[in-house]
Amino acid sequence: MRFRAYSVHLFTAAGASLAMLALLEAAEQDWAMMTIWLTVAFIVDGVDGPLARRYDVTTNAPVIDGALLDLIIDFLTYVMIPAYALYGSGLLPGWSGWLVVLLIPFGSSLYFSDTRMKTADKSFRGFPGCWNMLVLALLVIVPPWEITLALVLALSAAQFLNLKFVHPVRTARWRYVSLPIALVWVTCIAYAAWTDFASNPVLTAVVTVTSIYLLVAGVAQQVIYDRGYAR
Numbered sequence: 365m366r367f368r369a370y371s372v373h374l375f376t377a378a379g380a381s382l383a384m385l386a387l388l389e390a391a392e393q394d395w396a397m398m399t400i401w402l403t404v405a406f407i408v409d410g411v412d413g414p415l416a417r418r419y420d421v422t423t424n425a426p427v428i429d430g431a432l433l434d435l436i437i438d439f440l441t442y443v444m445i446p447a448y449a450l451y452g453s454g455l456l457p458g459w460s461g462w463l464v465v466l467l468i469p470f471g472s473s474l475y476f477s478d479t480r481m482k483t484a485d486k487s488f489r490g491f492p493g494c495w496n497m498l499v500l501a502l503l504v505i506v507p508p509w510e511i512t513l514a515l516v517l518a519l520s521a522a523q524f525l526n527l528k529f530v531h532p533v534r535t536a537r538w539r540y541v542s543l544p545i546a547l548v549w550v551t552c553i554a555y556a557a558w559t560d561f562a563s564n565p566v567l568t569a570v571v572t573v574t575s576i577y578l579l580v581a582g583v584a585q586q587v588i589y590d591r592g593y594a595r
Contacts, residue, residue, distance in 0.1 A: 365419060365420075365424050366424050366425060368419045368424075369416075369419040369421045369424035369425035370421075370425045372412060372415045372416050372419055372421050372425070373421060373425055373428045373430060373433065376412045376430065376434055376437065377433060377437070379405050379408050379409060379412075379437040379440075379441060380436070380437050382401050382402075382404055382405040382408065382441070383401075383405060383437060383441045383445060385401040386398045386402045386441065386445050387445055387448075390445055390449055393452060393453070395453050395503055395561070396557045396558070396560045396561060397557070398449065399500055399503060399557035400554065400557045400558070402441055402446075402496050403500070403550060403553055403554045403557065405437075405441045406496065406550065409434070409437070409441070410532075410533055410546075412434070413434075413533065413534070414533065435476055438476070438493075439473075439476055439493075441496055442472075442493055442495055442496045443468060443469055443472040443473075443476075443493055443495055445496070446468070446495035446496045446498070446500075447464060447468040447469055447495060449499050449503075450464050450465065450468075450495075450499055450502075450512070450516070451464065451465040453503065455499070455502055455503070455506070455509065455512050456509055456512055457509060460509060460513045463513075464513070464516050467516070467517075468495055468520065471493075471520045471523055471524075472493040472495070474523075475491075475493050475523040478490070483528060485535060485536065485537060486534035486536070487528045487530050487531060487534075487582050488529040488531060488582070489527075489528065490522060490524055490525055490526070490527060490529070491520075491522040491523045491527070491529055492529055492531075493523065494529075497549075497575070498515065498516075498519065500553045500557075501549075501553070501571050501572075503557075503561060504552070504553065504556045504568055505571060505572055505575075527582065527583050527586070528582030528583060528586050529582040529583075530542050530581045530582040530585070532545070532546035533546075535582070537589070538581060538585065541581075542578070542581060545574050545577050545578065546574075546578060548570065548574055549575065549578065552567055552571050553571065555567065
């Protein structure tokens, strides 16, 4: 059991290497390969949590703080690399790129340090700094830069508001919908990157719809359940 628990930590730590691969591709402005590596890192991040709970790493592998390890890697893959991608890919040109490349790490560092990050139902309180999901979706959708900037500013503010955002794996409510939608989203993003973001209206529509669901599902739950409209 100890060997398996420490193996989970090693599996989590592989995310740091995936982050470096994504960063190297971003430096070369190969956004498709950057997306592929970030997608693999996203999958690792989705799998390591259930494995950590199954093998009780806190008890069986206590030398390494799994939560801290996860946060370090998440800050690389969820915040730093996506912020650079917004700046370097042309999604946000000129002054707007400079603004977000400084704003996103600033706000996210405060959010990642917030002890109120998780709610009782395993959702996130405030936008959880999943900038990788936003950027990867934007690379597929490619909206006007004004819309991209508005989204970044709104979500930066939402990090510090009492709004819920679902965790597709851990939030039990609507998980039978959220988890399949998240899997569809990951598959579509990976396929878009594999085809070097070739124009595909159907794929763009699916990424748009699934992204909107993952973005607003938690707020919808607040409105429907927390205000007593349903049980």
